[in-house]
Amino acid sequence: MPRPGFVLEVDRSTPPILFHHGESLRLERLPAGRTRVLYPGEPLEPLDDPEGAIRDALESPLGGGPPLRALLRAGMRLTICFDDISLPLPSMRRPDVRQRVIEAVLDLAAEAGVDDVHLIAALALHRRMTEAELRHAVGDRVYDAFAPHGLLYNHDAEDPDNLSLLGTTPQGEEVEINKRAAESDLVVYVNINLVAMDGGHKSTATGLASYRSLRHHHNVTTMLHSRSFMDRHHSELHSSNWRMGKVLRDAGVHVFQIETTLNNDTFGTGGPMAVLQKREWEWTARDRASFLAMKAGLDRLPLKARRRIFQAWQAPYGVTSVQAGEVEAVHDVTVESVFRQQLVPIEGQTDILTMGLPYICPYNVGSVMNPILVMCLGLGYFFNMYRGQPLVRGGGVVIMSHPTTWEFHPVHHPSYIDFFEQVLADTTDPLEIETRYEKQYAEDEWYRHLYRTSYAYHGVHPFYMWYWGCHGLEHTGKVIVVGGETRSVRRLGFTPASTLADALEMAEDVVGRHATITHLHNPPLVMADVK
């Protein structure tokens, strides 16, 4: 029986706590008597028979609709859409759950005689997936059957000939999605719901959308009113997507939603990485030796070699649930499953929130975690891993540990470079950035070209990363980065610190002495249910 997550009160006997630090690791001793550590739950038991669970979900859909088998008929246009490279993190060992679901759907389609089938990676404004990445997601059999015929491809949010404007919400939000999906008799969307933000109407309304549509919810105002964006019922991001979902439904787009959840088995129970998901006071002598050897080895390697090692890691996640059917009914059950793994109750807020940022976020798979992504991961994703109220009090301090090197992947993140050099050199204020610069980057022909033909994130994407962190920026009084490259930390508008002790001392200027501290022990993923 896996143990749930819990809150550790740090005392004098508490050993040093693990902090991820990009492509390296740190052990930090936290002050006794005023520090809590929020630990994730242990990995839930995976389903014994994921294929059977998938078949059951397709045969017994939620929301009262007919089983998938009954929706399939010869001569129909079927489009299967699936989450892109940004999920899960790190990527999962083969077979990817998307492959399992897609194969089950295709088996049913074949039985029904459906021969007009397209598969689309629903990547919105993310970079295109490479052949290897697509093969990993859908499996070689599916890839070889569809890709050579042009039937398996990446969504192109900048292809005017393949987008359909389906209407607007009562709030005037334009809903424009992939034309093939819009004109299909049935859209089957295959999700991996790694965190509570994923899935629901957001899958189609965001994953298959264009900039024209996305700008209505990927903006500063929406993000400031999403508290948090991991909590759908208090997230304007989701409210907007749900409104768009209604427009899609009213326009006749029939979506059969399939959502899957994974457990917290990020680093496995054997092998050198296993120690990273154990609680420090339970480390055996062997664990300690293993950790020290790993850390010593990593510290001696050049950054690129460390990056290769970490990026090559594939998690042995287990599938914990599969839901299919009507979008909202499916998503409600999915979110409960995600919360069952990740949500940990904690009493009250803290003055200082600490976090060790790992080497990966949704937008640097096989790539470089540039400073903008550091901000997004810390103040966007980790800060928003809460329900109720933020873990850190208003005006409190966030301390993030990450090298924050001034480094960008020139192929994946070209507009990030300009954003960092031009926009952030000018201002870090999200509203000002949005007003003055977003349009220029969003409509830049070169970025469009790279997004469509190379493997670049869309020109506007770094803006979204900045907006993702704007609630955290507004809420906190100071952000300190431990061990970060000084000039890039300053460019972000944050304060650099050499050590955690220095950072805690700096934080005193904002929150006073003897401030309370909470450490978010993440990854594996944990979400705070702040009472």
Add this chain to the structure above:
Amino acid sequence: MKALVFSRRPARYAAAMVAGSLRPGRGARYGPLSLRDVDPPDLPGPGWRRLRPRLSGICGSDLATIDGRSSRYFEPIVSFPFTPGHEVVGDLDDGRRVVVIPVLHCAARGVNPPCDMCQQGRINLCERVAFGALEPGLQCGFCESTGGGWSQEMVVHESQVVDVPDELTDEEAVLVEPTACAVHAAHQVADDVVAVIGSGALGLLTIAALSGLGTPRGPFIATAKHPDQQRWAKELGADTVCAPEELERIVRSATASLVLGHGQLTCGVDAVIDCVGTADSIAQAIRVCAPRGTVHLVGMPGVTTLDLAPVWQREVGLRGVYAYDEHDDRGHDFATAIDLIRGLDLGRLVSATYPLARYEDAVEHAANAGRRGAVKVAFDLRADRATRTGRSQTVYDRTAATRTQGDEESS
């Protein structure tokens, strides 16, 4: 009187080329420039006056001459030996404090009727710079007949002087001539997107002129190599300031250009103002210039090797911008320059002054100004007058924020 004199001595000139290539400004030590006791120049004719310089700036064209980098193109339009110095504020023999318009145009040369260009007010393009009553010389400071500002006395024609308003300090006044060049450059552009390459003294003054006059219709970009230059460029009004190697990326972003193989941009800025004048800077200017755009050469170029294929294929204009002129609508560039200096407090850009006796140090300082956090370096002749009465000279270096005791004049 004391004067720095540049003589025609080929061996020394060759030595200056070598020394200057090893360390900028070192040509002053090994080249044909020397401090001498000379007779003041004779008055060439009616309308000519004696002028005692107060401050005289060191210009990029002076440095190129001293380090042996000047084009041989200039040989027929200079006369040896000459005393350099064309950025001059000084006192006329009647006590008026004036700045000098150094161009030796038809009126100064006694050429009558004046050439077509001079008749149009374009004295900078005078067609008689090697003719008339004077030895050849495109400006004072390159003409044997007139002397130059790097001396205790020179001669100027009454058409060449502009009274300095009382409220202008000498430091501000010595910037009038280079600022007039910048004003002239700024008047050449009325484009949407402009880039300025280089933030030395001329570059910074051009930036000030562009922002002060508002001639570009849109925001403009400037490159600056050194941190102090970047700070100045921003302070003087450049909308975007970047390191030289960042210019292509910034221009690409600003103009939403596509990129070809080898990083070539398909679009670019409408006008590029090159204030450096090297092969690298001109090549970069061509690279970031839009099709049918114009590269304005403001910094004095020399003999360079350039790939002109993009100039041809993209119909890019390559245009020289020299000195200053007078325009019916906007008046003389010198008058505009004085207003600009007053409005923007540009006297701050004079970073250091030296006595003539320390000319080697002064030239080296000027040649390495950016690296040393300086902008404009000038000779201070006010102290030279004082030494005649036995007072000591000083070197003033604003960049070091110190005032240090200098060498006693040997005389």
